[in-house]
Amino acid sequence: MTCHQLLPFSASLFLAASLFAGPAQAAPEEVLADIRNRTDAVEQQLIAWRRDIHQHPELGEQETRTAALVAEHLRELGMEVRTEIGRTGVVGILKGGQPGPTVALRADMDALPVEEPEGLPFASQATGTYFGEETPVMHACGHDAHTAMLMAAADVLTGMKEDIPGTVMFIFQPAEEGSSLVQPDEGRSWGAKLMLEEGLFEDQKPEAIFAVHVMPGRSGALSWRTGPSLASSDMLGINVTGKQGHGGMPWDTVDPIVTSAQIITGLQPVVSRKANLTQSPVVVTIGSIHGGSGPNIVPERVEMTGTIRTYDEEVRAQVGRDIKTSAEKIAESAGATAEVSVTPMYPTTVNDAELTELMAPVLEQVTESATAQAQLQGASEDFAFYAQEVPGFYFFLGVTPPDQDPAEAAPNHNPEFFVDEDALVVGARAMASMAVSYLHKAGE
Ligand SMILES: [Zn+2]
Ligand SMILES: [Zn+2]
Structure with missing residues (x-):
């Protein structure tokens, strides 16, 4: 994997050290317990955000309402906020009270040109313009959940920032599914690639970046794999x-x-x-x-x-x-x-081997159901572009309700795709725990 050559020297050192010091450890027990309590406290707000975003989905590069909601939240938390990166992207910088490196957490904000069936009280009735044509729009890939989970993680980490040894960069990215304005062969980038081209990592380069994707699977279960993960x-x-x-x-x-x-x-x-x-x-x-x-x-x-x-x-x-x-x-x-x-x-999304080894015990502490045996995904992810710049780790969160067979559940991009909201607190907890664990490990 080419990512290793991009590791900053200090990160290489401590990651290498972690390999020789036996199995990697998560952040101190009491810190993870604190994150658990704080995430539980914000769960209702997380679900409210998710419903609001779900009801108001926006197509790639037109996520203005969602971006405004996110930016307002991050500003209220007192973060340094940058907007309109990659057109509608939002970045929040949380400086911890202790010195240390920077770690990045990423959520995507865009929805799909899919018509949502009636049913949910917060079902989308929104339409949008997809390459000039009016079309129904739905969060059929669960990016509403990703955005809400990262907003919750931002809340949680802000509450404990005095004790955080480093900086957390919150990246809210547009157009993961592609732009709804320009075709791929028109020669302009979008999403992660455009944010990077516009200098996302120029002033402050994180040592590691994390993202989660919801998919059919046991509700609250986390899964991942080492190395190539998405096509x-x-x-x-x-x-x-x-x-x-x-x-x-x-x-x-x-x-x-x-x-x-x-x-x-x-x-x-x-x-x-x-x-x-x-x-x-x-x-x-x-x-x-x-x-x-x-x-x-x-x-x-x-x-x-x-x-x-x-x-x-x-x-x-x-x-x-x-x-x-x-x-x-x-x-x-x-x-x-x-x-x-x-x-x-999109390039292949590759989970950095050392980073994966470092994060596995964190995810095992976050949920009872954690496995390193995720299947290779035939889907692609523009998270791959970040992971070409810095070591990246991308994992999955199961969101099939307990009374349903995940194997029978509608897949992402299907109008029947359903997110069990009880799983969302696990995703928020995982993101916050990984960021803090990484920074603690870096400080050892
Ligand atoms: Zn998708
Ligand atoms: Zn997606």
């Missing part, structure tokens, strides 16, 4: 150009539809024969194919789009190259041409 994501475009003509006389045409079918089939060996799947699982999906206007017309052109997922940057680069070569050569053999574009979206 890289690249957007694939293939435009096949042939020669238009009569469907009854295909010999006078170059048929881009048949060629596209061959290309789709020809992409399968890129995964099954060429990629070293012991190094990284690989997914290549063609998700859309458009071409033609009638049954007896061979069209000029077919356009396909898709997605590529891997868990290793080397494999990612190779798969991109192999797809391009395969598509171009197959088209050439048919007398057609294929233009292939691979637009990088």
Whole structure:
């Protein structure tokens, strides 16, 4: 993992030391107990924030109401607050009463162009503008929960700031799901990448960064894994150009539809024969194919789009190259041409090994149900960009109500996705406990 080279010297030292000193320890028992009490005290407020944000979801880069709510809260807590980083991002800086390094906690604030069914008293009836089109909007990925949990963690840590040995940076990020204003191939960044480009870590670089994501799973259960955890994501475009003509006389045409079918089939060996799947699982999906206007017309052109997922940057680069070569050569053999574009979206999200080892005992103290056996996720996360800058740790919080089977629960992005609010206090506690534990460890 490249992250190790980015570790500040002092952090490397203490992380290395923690490895030789036996299993890593969490913050002192009484500090974690204090966090537990303080988080319990703010639980009702946490749920109220979550409901308010849930009822007023906003699309990527348009999270103005949510950002204002967050900024006001952080200012009330007396934090130094920066706004409009990465368009609608908000950052709060909490300086502890004791000297020490900086650690960052991140929540994403954006919702999705999904229509929420009726049912919850705080169900969304909001609409938004998604690439110029009016659309229903819903927090179908649970970022409302992430924002509320981090607001609660900010509350908790402010209450005990005199004893905190260092600084906590609270990052409330827009557009994790992508911008709703500019398309990925328009050449402008969004979300985590844009915040970093606008100097998020320039004045104050954290030594570590943490984030949590809600997902189907036993309510309040925490899970994570070491190393690659979420997939890289690249957007694939293939435009096949042939020669238009009569469907009854295909010999006078170059048929881009048949060629596209061959290309789709020809992409399968890129995964099954060429990629070293012991190094990284690989997914290549063609998700859309458009071409033609009638049954007896061979069209000029077919356009396909898709997605590529891997868990290793080397494999990612190779798969991109192999797809391009395969598509171009197959088209050439048919007398057609294929233009292939691979637009990088998100890198693989990698949990730093030493940081993961340091944080595991903290999460084990936060909940009875903690496991380092989380599955690899086929989804991607722009948290990956932070984790390329500083050691990162990303984990999951189960939010399926106890009377439901998590395996049957609607997944994230589904309109039926449901968050059991009893789990949220665990997420807030985990974030606060990790920040404080890291800073205590750094001071040893
Ligand atoms: Zn999502
Ligand atoms: Zn999400």
